[in-house]
Amino acid sequence: MTLELTGASRREFLTAASASGLVISFTVATKAQAQGAALQPINAYVKVAPDGMVTITNKNPECGQGIKTMLPMLIAEELDIPWEKVRIEQADNDPQTYGRQFAGGSMATPLHWEDQRRVGAVARAMLIQAAALAWNCPAGECTTQAGLVLHKASNRKATYGSLASQCAGLTPPDPKSLTLKDPKDYKIIGRATPQYDTAKIVTGQPLFGIDVQVPGMLYATYEKAPVFGAKVASADLAAAQGVKGVRKAFVVDGGTNLSGLLPGVAVVADTWWAAKKGRDQLKTQWADHPTAQQNSEGFAKRAAELAAGPPQRTARNDGDVAAALKGAAKTVEAAYAYPFLSHATLEPQNCTAVVKDGKVEIWAPTQNPEPGRQLVATTLGIKPEDITIHMIRCGGGFGRRLSNDYMVEAAWIARETGAPVKLLWTREDDMRHDFYRPAGFHFLKGGVDAQGKLVAWQDHFVSFGPGGEQFAPSAGMAPTEFPARFVPNCKIDVSTMPLGVPTGPLRAPGSNALSFVMQSFIDELAHASGQDPVAFRLKLLGDQKLVGEGSGAYNAERMRGVVQKVAEVSKWGEKLPARTGKGIAFHYSHLGYFAEVIQVQVAADGTPKVQKAWVAGDVGRQIINPHGAVNQVQGSVLDGVSEALHQKITIENGRTMEGNFDSYPLIRMNEAFPVEVHWVMTDYPPTGLGEPALPPAIPALTNAIFAATGKRVRELPIDRSLLKA
Structure with missing residues (x-):
């Protein structure tokens, strides 16, 4: 059985957890579910498995800043579980459960220093309450230590794993009523801890958006005008489609919002290299655009003129x-x-998207997923609730991935193609179409x-x-x-x-x-x-x-x-x-x-x-x-x-x-x-x-x-x- 601490109601027990609107509920899964893929903890923060291992969900995007490690450290500290018994999962974008999920402004610590600790404190309190009921003693006489609930007066102890199933019928306490740890008692907070995914990173295991693979996936490139926002005047689509492996090439009219879907030409192929070779054959001509009159030298000259007046x-x-x-x-x-x-993130912008039966599923290395969902919904005319965004580790963000232009491009191309599509920008795309x-x-x-x-x-x-x-x-x-x-x-x-x-x-x-x-x-x-x-x-x-x-x-x-x-x-x-x-x-x-x-x-x-x-x-x-x-x-x-x-x-x-x-x-x-x-x-x-x-x-x-x-x-x-x- 597992204890699942979630951020939205999945069954009967709810309580407000913090001023930020966090909601906590508890559900129970069978041992088979805990060991397999049947359990779908969409809203989960904490799951306690029968063997005492605890899975903690990181709510925010990970861009290399270590948030996937730091936020779970806060929960684990108050849960009183050894870090060695913690596994970490990445949440999908789910604002109803987690509130705003973003990486930017160095705000993860000030926004979540308290509420994430209270998540751990609620889970710990529930485990203590379950033990106290089983032992017929006051909860105040019980303490915890390293994944155990202890009753010193009777010398009894129980593992978190053995107590998890007994939490199902309990009402969670008001998180604000719980006393958080004195810093002198910290065992995890303040301890130098390597990033959770370091071993996978240094051994080249797939973690990043660029690594995503889905069944039946095709690859896409998207050529935009070198002058920002210029429309396509002409493109040799036939030449692009004549390249071996190219499935489709088409013009996208786009709009004028520099943060949205801009005009361009998409090329979709069996491999990314084939898509790039097809793009090289487009010989695209671009319409005139007023931004073509602007240049760095002119800005400097005009600045001096303005300063003189x-x-x-x-x-x-x-x-x-x-x-x-x-x-x-x-x-x-x-x-x-x-x-x-330029941001020059080492991982160029990329996104994988599937559009099927009026629903969209997206795998994106994004710092700001919810505005991406809204952008895709508005551009494709799809309800936001029909869009699922999986937040994939970013190969650098630095603010670039607060914008989601690559996300809406991938979704549009996938819809037009009728198949799963991974859009991958070239380095030149990334540097020449930055914010x-x-x-x-x-x-x-x-x-x-x-x-x-x-x-x-x-x-x-x-x-x-x-x-x-x-x-x-x-x-x-x-x-x-x-x-x-x-x-x-x-x-x-x-x-x-x-x-x-x-x-x-x-x-x-x-x-x-x-x-x-x-x-x-x-x-x-x-x-x-x-x-x-x-x-x-x-x-x-x-x-x-x-x-x-x-x-x-x-x-x-x-x-x-x-x-x-x-x-x-x-x-x-x-x-x-x-x-x-x-x-x-x-x-x-x-x-x-x-x-x-x-x-x-x-x-x-x-x-x-x-x-x-x-x-x-x-x-x-x-x-x-x-x-x-x-x-x-x-x-x-x-x-x-x-x-x-x-x-x-x-x-x-x-x-x-x-x-x-x-x-x-x-x-x-x-x-x-x-x-x-x-x-x-x-x-x-x-x-x-x-x-x-x-x-x-x-x-x-x-x-x-x-x-x-x-x-x-x-x-x-x-x-x-x-x-x-």
Whole structure:
């Protein structure tokens, strides 16, 4: 028999579990069902088998961030089951059971730190209640330990497996009434735990969307216009269908929503290679499109023109910036720019779909499955409840798979083909049809008074958007962006340009670019005023605790803590060899406070070599999985440095020029460097780690380059020719 803790009613027992709307029910399955495939725990969180093994379901998508391990750790801790007795299953998309299921914004920990522990606590309480009834003793006299219920007074004990069937007739307790463990009693939380699927990953077992196989499956490619959204003018379908193995080639009219089904040509074949060869024969011609008038060079030129004139609007205006600049002892003026970036996930976008009898079944490596379901439903004219989405492990996400364009393409092609279809993009498709991190331009002025205090800050931010107060996706900047609220005279102006290029969130959206600008210019002001960069930053943060109110408050005390810690562990101020320097930067994003120091040596030919990075992070009172936490921080720092050193998407005539890793290189093994991670523990709820460690890495590197060479990097990626001795 098995105990099944589920998130929606399958039989008679229900209870509300948390403020997020979680619902728990218990059902019983036979021993045969527990051992075989007959049991269909669609809504299950926990199943306890007769042998005491516990299967825990992970509710959210796994993109390599370790969520498939971390969330079940929370349940297992309160269930009081040894981790060695835990198996993990991936949930399908089921919002009625699990609520919103997504991977983004580093939100899994803050959203589920409590409710997932309460899932485990309810299951544990039910097992205790079953034992107490069997032993005719008060439940309060029973305890648990390592998968056993114990009654010390009578020296009785029972395994979870032996008690599971007896839970069927019991009413679950109110989860809010249960007392969760004291952290001092944690046995799983806080223990370094490898990702659950690591062994399968390193041995090449099928886990990812690209590995999915279903009976009778065909393969598809989908060619879209190089200019985003352009329609098909003509295509040689007969030539494509003449390739051996090609079953069908057809034009898709598509629409104008850059996040939806765009116009293109589908080729379906017995093998993916045959589909690609057929696509190569299409010789597609594309209709004219207004985005063909846009290019990166034109954006930069227009940004400079806008900055030279009055802004379109003012987002913030504290004090009197003009007067403060005029009265400052030292002023600095600089222009900063950063490019469009591609996500470059190592697994290109892909999706497998079956459309049959008015129903759709989808296997997708998606970060955001429910909007994908709604997109497919709307586009195909199918009820959302007739669409099943299996969430498959993503080979990298970084925000790219928050969009589901590849999902709706696969579903459409499968419907038109009348057979199961796996759609697989090429690397060039993936890079040239991304939702890019937007480029941006900042024209800054700053002033420091005679006492070394930053008294004036002005930024004319030129970005993209339709006008008014709207920005293109992920192209905006909040009026509270640091150092706003810390400078008495602060003015943030905004101007925007129209954009036909699709944009969207990239790991640490907004912050991944803004930190480079703000922390670099702060560094300029520190050096220009003759102050140590660490001391200047601490002076800027001041001695206050909170700046602002509510969810938008900035905790200066926590930031001071990580700045002081990273300065200490990096031995800030020590003498370094020629053309070697250290740079510091900090940033608050996704509820995490991070400060970082990077040491770099710049060769005479201008090549920067990062020697080491030190990171101090404050993400609250508990690190759930230290192994995964350090992995996330190290990956974030390497990711940020890779962006700074190499990455740039260039738009010419409305199309992306880069198409593969030869023109859009990522950091290589010989460029990697040690990243030393330190935690500053504070009494705040734990928060996520997938993103907040990335933003400071970029300005820490560029500030280190200045310390090594005296040359300031104001545009990314780093131009090595400017750093020559």
